Structure formats: structure tokens, C-alpha cells
Amino acid sequence: MVTSCWGEFSLSTTSGWTDKIHTCTNHCLCTISHFATCACLSDKTKYPSFLRTIPSDYYQSRALAQLVKYFGWTWVGAIRTDDDYGNNGMATFTETAQQLGICLEYSVSVFRTDPPDKIRQIVDIIKASTSKVIVTFLSPTDLYWVGNEGWIFDFHTAAMDGHHILDGAIGLSIPKAHVSGMREFILDVKPLNSSSNKLFTEFWEKLFDCKFKLSESSDGNPKECTGHEDVTVVQNSFTDMSLMPIFNNIYKGVYAVAHALHNILSCNKTFFTLNPLFNFFVTDCRHPIQKCILLTF
Known part of the structure; x- marks a missing residue:
């Protein structure tokens, strides 16, 4: 900051x-x-x-259209978030898609505060459609999902997909990169050596499901933290180097x-x-x- x-x-x-x-x-x-x-x-x-x-979505939106065209999909549906990100991105995709001979059967928007009735209406539109490809511009069956960088590589989205609806999804992502020393720095974090001890203590307790100070009010009788737990054996978003x-x-x-x-x-x-x-x-x-x-x- x-x-x-x-x-x-x-x-x-x-x-x-x-x-x-x-x-x-x-x-x-x-x-x-x-x-x-x-x-x-x-x-x-x-x-x-x-x-x-x-990069700006000016490039990503056009690349998504090129990706759809590459696979020969000329009849597709589209879903976007109802905000600047989704609306601007989908507008650029639609313009480029039309230039490439791609037609949109439907284009719908969704927002996190939308009422259940609107969500059900969107689901009905997808079910009634004849297109089998859905292009999505979202902040995260026999349908093929073409996604943007906002959700396509997010492992949380994949973990929630218990019904395998997103199996086979393709999309664009941020290029792979390596920051020298980043992994070593993250895995070397220790709460007892941190100047922001309270913040890291809370983080450590959540990471290892333990408490540094046990009390009668402790819920579920958690184990006691030592401060020397091994971060390298934990698999979660904190240690996920795909980010x-x-x-x-x-x-x-x-x-x-x-x-x-x-x-x-x-x-x-x-x-x-x-x-x-x-x-x-x-x-x-x-x-x-x-x-x-x-x-x-």
C-alpha cells in the first residue's frame, strides 16, 4: 500500500x-x-x-472471441456480471464475435444481489437454449464453458463444482511467472518472529486449527499451538503457488x-x-x- x-x-x-x-x-x-x-x-x-x-480486457475479450472461432463455435450463449467489468468485457467480445461471424443466442447478466427469481430465469434461459457453448465474463452437463481470467484458474471454483458441470472448461489466464524467493519467504513465516504478532497468531491458529492460549471457553477443545508447526505440509490457498x-x-x-x-x-x-x-x-x-x-x- x-x-x-x-x-x-x-x-x-x-x-x-x-x-x-x-x-x-x-x-x-x-x-x-x-x-x-x-x-x-x-x-x-x-x-x-x-x-x-x-493487460486490459480490450485484449482478453478479443482473444476469447478468437478462441471461440478457432474451435468452430458460431452459435453461443453469453453470461456476464452486471458491473463495469462484465458489461465492458462482454460488449467488446460481442463486437469482435460479430466481426468473426459468431452469433449470440442470448446474453444475460447476473449480480450477487440479484433476487432468486432472476437467477432461476437465467437458468431457464440456459436450459431452453440450443447453443452448447457458453462464454462467461464473471468475477467467478454437455455445455462447454469459455471463461475469463477472473475464474477459469481459480481452484475454489473447481472445488465447488461437485457435479462436474465445469469439466472441460477452457479460457484465458494470466501468463505463468516465477518470483524468485517468494515460495521460500511464504513457507518460512513464523508467528513468534512476526512484528504483527496478533495478526499472525490468529492466522496461525486458523491455519493449523489450534490455539496458543487454551481456556475453558475454547470451543471444541482445540489442540495447543506450539508456533513451530510445519507450513510445508499444509495444502490451502496460502501455500498455493498457482497464484x-x-x-x-x-x-x-x-x-x-x-x-x-x-x-x-x-x-x-x-x-x-x-x-x-x-x-x-x-x-x-x-x-x-x-x-x-x-x-x-
Whole structure:
């Protein structure tokens, strides 16, 4: 997180964040996201100082259409989330699909607060349809699902699919990447060595289903934590290295901010001549940068 004095690196997805991004960028606060893909955020008239380390859905939507065309599917259905992410992504897909000779039998939207009646209506539309391919732009049978990066590689979605409805699903994902030292760092975490002891104590208790301080009020008589449990034997989202591509985007975003701050701290007249934009932020490079703009984690 970079404090609001200069910027912020805390945005994970597009949904629900566009208003906040608009407010930040209107005040020339640099905002960097590692997972917000909505093409709408590329509009520099609305979001002049928004940056990201993940490609825009402008490219993903077109790639999904190309993927559908590659398999010869020309009669498909479409489902999207009813927000900026889903609506913009599906609009781009629809436009590209039409250019490629792909027809949409139906295109429906869904939101997490929709009433049960609307959900049942969407289910009925899918059941009554003749198309056997469904293109989805969602935040997560004999039907073929073509998915976006928001859910296609999420193991939680796969774990919930007890009826194997999503078997055979295909889609696009963030390119594989490796952050040197990340796995070792994560697996070396120990609650007793952490400066944020309370936070990590709670995390550790949940991770190993134990308690550091046993009391009569403890539910279910949990075992006592030692603080030396082996993280390497645990299989969950914390130790799941399939999320490394997302970690890599965060890594690049933080380093982008770090290099920018380094350039400002090393400023000279030549630097400001070549980078006039910084004159807006720093009126006199001889004055020390305030602590409020430094990275805090």
C-alpha cells in the first residue's frame, strides 16, 4: 500500500472500484492495480493517473472471441456480471464475435444481489437454449464453458463444482511467472518472529486449527499451538503457488512505485527538464520528500 499522499497499490479487481479510482486520479494520485482488467480504466480522460501490471480486457475479450472461432463455435450463449467489468468485457467480445461471424443466442447478466427469481430465469434461459457453448465474463452437463481470467484458474471454483458441470472448461489466464524467493519467504513465516504478532497468531491458529492460549471457553477443545508447526505440509490457498502470476503483478507494481520514488529522491534539474510532469508534484527537489509518500506494508 502506498499512502494517499501520492498513490496507492491496493486494487485487486475492477468491480466496485471505478468510483474510487476516479476520485484518486482526479486528484493526480497514482493508482496501480495488479488485477483490475476493465478496458474502461484505459480512458485517460477519466483515469489520467491509473496504471496497471495486467493487460486490459480490450485484449482478453478479443482473444476469447478468437478462441471461440478457432474451435468452430458460431452459435453461443453469453453470461456476464452486471458491473463495469462484465458489461465492458462482454460488449467488446460481442463486437469482435460479430466481426468473426459468431452469433449470440442470448446474453444475460447476473449480480450477487440479484433476487432468486432472476437467477432461476437465467437458468431457464440456459436450459431452453440450443447453443452448447457458453462464454462467461464473471468475477467467478454437455455445455462447454469459455471463461475469463477472473475464474477459469481459480481452484475454489473447481472445488465447488461437485457435479462436474465445469469439466472441460477452457479460457484465458494470466501468463505463468516465477518470483524468485517468494515460495521460500511464504513457507518460512513464523508467528513468534512476526512484528504483527496478533495478526499472525490468529492466522496461525486458523491455519493449523489450534490455539496458543487454551481456556475453558475454547470451543471444541482445540489442540495447543506450539508456533513451530510445519507450513510445508499444509495444502490451502496460502501455500498455493498457482497464484504466482498474481504475485508477480503485485511485485512489478510495487517496484514501479519504488523506482518512481527513487527517481524523485535523486532528482536534479536535468531530471525535471526531461520529466516536466514531476514539477506538478515536487515544486523544489531540494526539499526532502515527506515520509507520507514512502512505501508502507
